[in-house]
Amino acid sequence: xxxxxxxxxxxxxxxxxxxxxxxxxxxxxxxxxxxxxxxxxxxxxxxxxxxxxxxxxxxxxxxxxxxxxxxxxxxxxxxxxxxxxxxxxxxxxxxxxxxxxxxxxxxxxxxxxxxxxxxxxxxxxxxxxxxxxxxxxxxxxxxxxxxxxxxxxxxxxxxxxxxxxxxxxxxxxxxxxxxxxxxxxxxxxxxxxxxxxxxxxxxxxxxxxxxxxxxxxxxxxxxxxxxxxxxxxxxxxxxxxxxxxxxxxxxxxxxxxxxxxxxxxxxxxxxxxxxxxxxxxxxxxxxxxxxxxxxxxxxxxxxxxxxxxxxxxxxxxxxxxxxxxxxxxxxxxxxxxxxxxxxxxxxxxxxxxxxxxxxxxxxxxxxxxxxxxxxxxxxxxxxxxxxxxxxxxx
Numbered sequence: 216x217x218x219x220x221x222x223x224x225x226x227x228x229x230x231x232x233x234x235x236x237x238x239x240x241x242x243x244x245x246x247x248x249x250x251x252x253x254x255x256x257x258x259x260x261x262x263x264x265x266x267x268x269x270x271x272x273x274x275x276x277x278x279x280x281x282x283x284x285x286x287x288x289x290x291x292x293x294x295x296x297x298x299x300x301x302x303x304x305x306x307x308x309x310x311x312x313x314x315x316x317x318x319x320x321x322x323x324x325x326x327x328x329x330x331x332x333x334x335x336x337x338x339x340x341x342x343x344x345x346x347x348x349x350x351x352x353x354x355x356x357x358x359x360x361x362x363x364x365x366x367x368x369x370x371x372x373x374x375x376x377x378x379x380x381x382x383x384x385x386x387x388x389x390x391x392x393x394x395x396x397x398x399x400x401x402x403x404x405x406x407x408x409x410x411x412x413x414x415x416x417x418x419x420x421x422x423x424x425x426x427x428x429x430x431x432x433x434x435x436x437x438x439x440x441x442x443x444x445x446x447x448x449x450x451x452x453x454x455x456x457x458x459x460x461x462x463x464x465x466x467x468x469x470x471x472x473x474x475x476x477x478x479x480x481x482x483x484x485x486x487x488x489x490x491x492x493x494x495x496x497x498x499x500x501x502x503x504x505x506x507x508x509x510x511x512x513x514x515x516x517x518x519x520x521x522x523x524x525x526x527x528x529x530x531x532x533x534x535x536x537x538x539x540x541x542x543x544x545x546x547x548x549x550x551x552x553x554x555x556x557x558x559x560x561x562x563x564x565x566x567x568x569x570x571x572x573x574x575x576x577x578x579x580x581x582x583x584x585x586x587x588x589x590x591x592x593x594x595x596x597x598x599x600x601x602x603x604x605x606x607x608x609x
Contacts (some may be wrong), residue, residue: 217595218347219573221271225263225581229571231273232606235343235351240287243355245297248597249372250345250570251276252580252590254402254513259336260469262578264582266325267336269391274592275301275333276375277345278368281359284290290356296368297359299352300542303342306357322354328538341443346573348594360546363554370553370560372591378549378560380513380540381407381469385415386467387511387536393418397454397463397503399496401429401441403563403589405469409437410558421457423450423499428586436562453501462505470496471514494523494583501528528573566590 235244256262256273281295291297304311304319310330311319322331323340334344343350352359362371381404390396396412398405401424412420420439424430430441447453453492455462500510501524510533528535552558565588569575573592580590 216304216348217570218272218343219274219570219592221259221267222269225260227273227577228261229573230482235349237283237285238351239353240285241354241356242285243281243291243352243359244281244283244418245289245299245350245352245359246596247277247279247345247348247350248296249278249346249368250274250592250594251372251375251377252346252408252576252592253376255335255471256514256577257581258303260581264336266338268295268309268341271334271336271341272343272345272347273334274333274344274346274350276372276377277333277364278372278375279345281355282349284515288355289416291359291361295359296362296596298362298371298375299333299345299350300379300546301332301358301437302358302539302542303340303353304358304543305354311357314541314544315538315565316413316543318540332539339442348568348570348590348596352496358543360543363550365554366550369560369564369591370559373560373563373589374546374549375542376540377403377563377589378407378558379542379545380404381409382411382414382545382549383538384467384469384511384513387409387474387513387538388412388415388467388509389416389534389536390415390417390465391445391581395419395421395458396465396467397421397423397500398439398469399423399499400469400471400514401426401433402469405467406433406436406563406588407560408467408513409433409439410471413437414552414557417465421454421463428585429583431590432563432586432588450499454503458505462508463503464505465509465511466500466504468496468500468510468512468514471516497523501533502533504531504533506531507533509536511536513540540588555590564591568592570594 217524220299240476263374278298302316304316305321319330329339396417423442
């Protein structure tokens with residue numbers, strides 16, 4: 216099969232790799248029809264995630280057609296069109312029973328914190344991802360969800376991570392009606408967090424970034440205010456000026472370990488790897504939120520220490536909530552929102568790229584070229600199927 220192949224930092228290519236096979240009775244093989252490049256994939260691409268091994272296939276956002284099922288699979292059948300949450304989870308452990316699917320106890324023997332994740336290094340279980348023509352999906356009776364007939368495939372692929380993560384970011388902020396919400400980061404997750412904040416009753420939504428085309432996009436898509444932090448001397452002071460000197464009710468960190476904006480954090484984080492990434496956005500969240508406010512963290516950080524102003528959080532009486540999104544828990548509500556027209560996820564897709572051009576796709580997304588917001592990779596088999604269908608209709 217054709218698959219993305221990691222060759223080292225900033226080096227990926229499309230290669231032919233062996234087709235995946237059923238390894239356990241609970242497995243399924245899915246023929247991928249859409250996969251995405253996620254901002255979290257860029258942490259791998261930039262060499263910031265430990266134990267990212269040469270030969271790995273990335274991709275934790277994908278949908279496809281079930282090609283084969285193991286003898287123990289009872290809830291899927293060949294031909295089902297499914298979306299696959301980025302979490303690899305068992306559905307039966309202590310954490311899965313509490314719908315904490317991102318913390319599954321049985322799918323990642325390498326760590327005690329995060330559960331398994333497709334295509335996200337051996338620190339997340341070593342599962343190959345969906346930037347390929349085929350992918351092995353373990354525990355297929357609990358993860359994949361059959362895509363409703365009236366749901367567009369491009370909407371479905373954004374339900375595998377980006378939209379549920381943004382939605383959970385807003386949910387963890389415990390937004391009350393009329394709250395002022397500040398989202399740091401105007402990537403796909405930040406865009407969806409801003410949109411979701413309105414769904415949860417926010418009275419004002421502000422998004423902070425420094426890339427003008429992304430700020431322009433989120434202003435239109437999420438009908439929010441925006442701040443270019445390059446034009447601000449002191450972020451906490453600026454937010455307080457905008458909020459009657461109280462601070463925001465809720466701040467959301469949708470950036471994570473590659474945050475720009477603070478020279479010392481950047482040098483100590485992604486450049487010299489002395490800590491688990493640059494915590495600039497997290498500093499801004501803690502210092503910009505009001506006393507007694509809420510901070511929600513979905514930006515990805517590394518597994519080592521970080522210089523976080525926890526004393527400020529304590530003295531201000533803040534509530535901090537964070538986790539990997541438990542995608543499956545959010546799907547019923549988010550599908551309902553899409554079907555009702557409250558949110559149109561596919562509008563954020565700006566680039567649809569053949570899987571064969573995956574190296575160019577990563578370069579464009581990483582370097583923020585061509586006004587790129589979200590990139591979808593389309594395998595050759597999916598393009599051929601679409602072409603055959605179009606010919607039959609004609």
